[in-house]
Amino acid sequence: MPAGRDPADAPLADREGSWEVVGTRDLHRDDWIVALREDVVRRPGHDDTHRRLVVEHPGAVVVLAVDDTDPDAPRVCVLRQYRHAGPGWYVELPAGLRDADGEDPLLTAQRELREEAELAAEHWQPLATLKPSVGISAEVQLIYLARGLSHADRGDFELHGEEAEMDVFWVGLDELLDAALDGRVGTSPLVTAVLAYDALRRRGRL
Template sequence: MPIADRPESWPVVSTEDIHRDDWVVALRADAVRRPGDDGTGEGAPFRRLVLEHPGAAIILAVDDEGQVLCLQQYRHPARMSFVELPAGICDVPGEDPIEVAKRELREEVELAADEWVHLGSVWASPGISAERHHLYFARGLTPSSRGDFELHGEEAEMEVFRAPFEELHAAVLDGRVSDAPIALALLMARAKGLA
């Protein structure tokens, strides 16, 4: 058997919205059956919570001196302020994630990049969420205006700073930096010889 994920969809008997509003994320409960089960006995449907999420683009932006553009941002569910990378939700249906990445780099940290490399796309937490992270490496950074975009909520309080790639990599490996997207992006960039 090849070592690879594969598309598969089990029968959904029913769906119930637990929360849905005008934002891009919703929570629902699905009753799911194993393929081939007739829904009786041990084959009865089981309940799974699903967090609907359109995905996100995350940017590992590295300047000419090998410094990574970082954010320190509060995340309420974890009650932590994390070292993170610029990122944004893919909230425009059909928009290519690379365009989301370019927009977010401009809006969050007022930069543009000349070179973009797709590091990979990963599922954030497939046991409960449909969120997919699209990771990009960017270099050739130049100043760019965020235009009329305004930072709100946690973004209004985030700190922008630069950290040497090697020091940030070490902080991930020893657990001082624990946000999954930054860890994956750093490790993937290193494995691909980009930094």
């Protein structure tokens, strides 16, 4: 940004870029796609350096699958799944890692919806982009809205681990919105998705 320019006058948008990295080392890396590294960075125009931890993450897709057959009472497909880091059982949306190199994220979202919820959708649109923890990771979560839903068998795909124990059920969108606003559900993609959907609905953009 030019000297003397008020940041409030800059375009309202995130800016990409990096401080100089003067050293880096892996703290943990194995055959999984998520890794932990330590970077040493230098503040621009200064000699002091700072140690920063970075979780490498390929990003994820998240699907807000809405049954709006009754436009006055739309329903959302949700999961309840055990998360060990929580720890606990959390209400979530169908989602998955972008761990297939070069795959269009929309195709990833369509596959995850079929595998986790046994659903297909006729209409897809981007709903939101979420960067949940930029202080420690460059993970990007792409949230899609899926409508025009129908049953889709998951075929020979088998659920494993926590996914094998998850519950899949439907909940009214307004009920889910109330739960998010009350703090009864709090996973960031779910809260972002229902708030974004509600905002677009209120503005007549759906």
